[in-house]
Amino acid sequence: MKKEKSLNLSQEEEAEPQIQKLPDNPGVYLMKDGKGAILYIGKAKNLKKRVRSYFVGGKDIKTATLIRKVRTIDYIITETEYEALLLENNLIKQYEPKYNINLKDGKTYPVIRITAEEFPRVYRTRRILRDGSEYFGPYPDVKALDLYLELIERLYPLRKCRGPLKRRESPCLYYHIGRCSAPCAGKISQEEYLKNVDGVRKLLSGETASLLADLEEKMRKAAEGMRFEEAARYRDLIRSIQEMETSQRVVDFDEEARDYIHCAGQDKRCIILLFRMRGGKLQGREVYRGPFTGTTAEVLEQFFLLYYTDSSRVPAVIFLAEAPELSSLEEYLYRTFGRAVRIRLPDSRRDVAILHLVKENAEHELRKSVSAEGDLSALEDLRRILKLEKLPLRIEGFDVSQLQGKYPVASLVSFHRGVPDKQEYRRFHVKTLGGAIDDYEAMREVVARRYTRRVNEGKVLPDLILVDGGKGQVQAARSVLDALGLAKVPLVGLAKRQEELFLPGEKDSIVLPESAPALRILQAVRDEAHRFATQFNLRLRKKQIHLSSLTSIPGVGEKRAKKLLQQFGSLKALAGATVEEIVQKGGVPLAVAEQIARALVYQGGED
Numbered sequence: 001m002k003k004e005k006s007l008n009l010s011q012e013e014e015a016e017p018q019i020q021k022l023p024d025n026p027g028v029y030l031m032k033d034g035k036g037a038i039l040y041i042g043k044a045k046n047l048k049k050r051v052r053s054y055f056v057g058g059k060d061i062k063t064a065t066l067i068r069k070v071r072t073i074d075y076i077i078t079e080t081e082y083e084a085l086l087l088e089n090n091l092i093k094q095y096e097p098k099y100n101i102n103l104k105d106g107k108t109y110p111v112i113r114i115t116a117e118e119f120p121r122v123y124r125t126r127r128i129l130r131d132g133s134e135y136f137g138p139y140p141d142v143k144a145l146d147l148y149l150e151l152i153e154r155l156y157p158l159r160k161c162r163g164p165l166k167r168r169e170s171p172c173l174y175y176h177i178g179r180c181s182a183p184c185a186g187k188i189s190q191e192e193y194l195k196n197v198d199g200v201r202k203l204l205s206g207e208t209a210s211l212l213a214d215l216e217e218k219m220r221k222a223a224e225g226m227r228f229e230e231a232a233r234y235r236d237l238i239r240s241i242q243e244m245e246t247s248q249r250v251v252d253f254d255e256e257a258r259d260y261i262h263c264a265g266q267d268k269r270c271i272i273l274l275f276r277m278r279g280g281k282l283q284g285r286e287v288y289r290g291p292f293t294g295t296t297a298e299v300l301e302q303f304f305l306l307y308y309t310d311s312s313r314v315p316a317v318i319f320l321a322e323a324p325e326l327s328s329l330e331e332y333l334y335r336t337f338g339r340a341v342r343i344r345l346p347d348s349r350r351d352v353a354i355l356h357l358v359k360e361n362a363e364h365e366l367r368k369s370v371s372a373e374g375d376l377s378a379l380e381d382l383r384r385i386l387k388l389e390k391l392p393l394r395i396e397g398f399d400v401s402q403l404q405g406k407y408p409v410a411s412l413v414s415f416h417r418g419v420p421d422k423q424e425y426r427r428f429h430v431k432t433l434g435g436a437i438d439d440y441e442a443m444r445e446v447v448a449r450r451y452t453r454r455v456n457e458g459k460v461l462p463d464l465i466l467v468d469g470g471k472g473q474v475q476a477a478r479s480v481l482d483a484l485g486l487a488k489v490p491l492v493g494l495a496k497r498q499e500e501l502f503l504p505g506e507k508d509s510i511v512l513p514e515s516a517p518a519l520r521i522l523q524a525v526r527d528e529a530h531r532f533a534t535q536f537n538l539r540l541r542k543k544q545i546h547l548s549s550l551t552s553i554p555g556v557g558e559k560r561a562k563k564l565l566q567q568f569g570s571l572k573a574l575a576g577a578t579v580e581e582i583v584q585k586g587g588v589p590l591a592v593a594e595q596i597a598r599a600l601v602y603q604g605g606e607d
Helices: 012-019 047-052 061-069 081-095 142-155 190-205 209-224 228-248 296-307 327-337 349-373 376-386 439-456 471-483 517-551 558-568 571-575 579-586 590-603
Strands: 005-008 027-032 038-044 072-077 111-114 122-125 134-136 258-266 269-278 281-291 317-320 342-344 394-403 406-416 426-429 464-468 491-495 500-502
Touching (some): 012 047, 027 047, 027 081, 038 047, 111 190, 134 190, 142 228, 190 209, 258 296, 258 349, 269 296, 269 349, 281 349, 327 342, 376 517, 406 439, 426 439, 439 464, 439 471, 464 471, 491 517, 558 571, 558 579
Parallel strands (some): 258 317, 394 464
Antiparallel strands (some): 269 281, 406 426
8 A cells, every 4th residue: 555645626627637647556535625624535446537537527416516625635546446445444434524425324213122131131222232232123113113022021021120130039010910020039040031032032033933833832722721811812922923924024935144235316315225134034124324426336335334344234145236346345245254245136036026126215215305305406506596695495485366356365385495395384365455456465465464473473584585476576575575674585586478587676587497496496486386376266266156055045144154064064065965964963944954955956066
């Protein structure tokens, strides 16, 4: 291994002359920012080719983001690619760079722990301690986990007390209710106690054939002895174990230990999903999230080094959806753990099917992650285009809806990080128009009502307000915001005709390309506000039609019509009710109920 060297990159376009100075040897490269902080560490079979790949061709968002921050690249030459792999592993663990995968579990699922004590305990935990204890799981299905623990208590009652066993004169309450074997009071020998622990171990490992046979024999003998309650308890235990086997395991009768892994990446995010097959059964699904920088092969390489740190985790074969060159990892696993591990593509229908399932799970988790984190790159484009002081993480959008002056309503929708936040949606009845058709006045009213309340209650204001419309709607909203002392709150209008952006006080509009991410965000807010307002307007019109249908019936006024719709939920439900139900539920006289039934049958009872 040679001494660390470096090259300086003051500008990205000046990178090529510097890259030419890199050697063609294998080694490790360390990308640093202007302050010398390590951003990313990678391994290369050829340092010059690998580093150049970051600066040539079309770069995706994740790579472009990294390269914009890189100012120097240090590198260390090694004799072999395998030596580079080991060095990369050590340096990543030492420095924990921001853009390297850090193997954070997407969710900390609980596990079952068997403690390494003279008289072991069994319980649920989320903490993994390297003290010789045994762990089983993880269990995404907490109900299934609780069922396991209940079975353990009933089949193999172990002690509940924490810490080293303390001798007692008499056992505690758990012994008397059959949930502890009371080793503290000498009610069971250590040999028998450890047999119970071994039974727990077999149950959690899926070795249930002998246990089920034993329980079935006990059930048969209890039934023959006419101890039917006891037989029923054994029957329920057998069913519980069988249900657990069905719900928790996927069985293919192949004893070979296998891992199925897929890496799904988008922009700067990646999801690594792993299925563990042991003894022919699916023992768990593990999800990890991390930054996605570099190639899929590099991400998987780093994942392997961080995940396979214990010989108990290392399988005989690892299946991947793609075939990156990972022969150095096979060598690493063999030298580290003394066992041959095959890393390869699936070559049977069974393995293809399992890996397809892993891929579907990984892509689903990625979609969830993208949705939760929002589209920050599009928001960054929007900030730049509108010259905003900060990223518009919270955008609130307004739209007005009415039909020839009737049922005037408005909607407010709220997007956080580019994703709808429906808990913050609001509807408004526009009250100041008096039958006039005036979208500008309607906009002034709802903007005033919304932000007067926010100011009075000391609530957080949005980073950007969007109104559906052009200069007139923008000016109407701006005048209200200025009057409320909110002149610094950014405002933009989006007109449907040519998808133009209008800013307050600006003469010319802004027209963005149809594919622009910033326009896509604003269109999503505008369209959602329009949908929400129109939906509210239609509901009011429909409700009025229903009221008119009822008030035209003799004996039904507006008050009674509203009560009937409230009680039955819809005109269709009311039309389907019997006369007796209308009398009882609607609280109307029999004669009126008969009139209602006849009238709605004639009208068809449409919603």
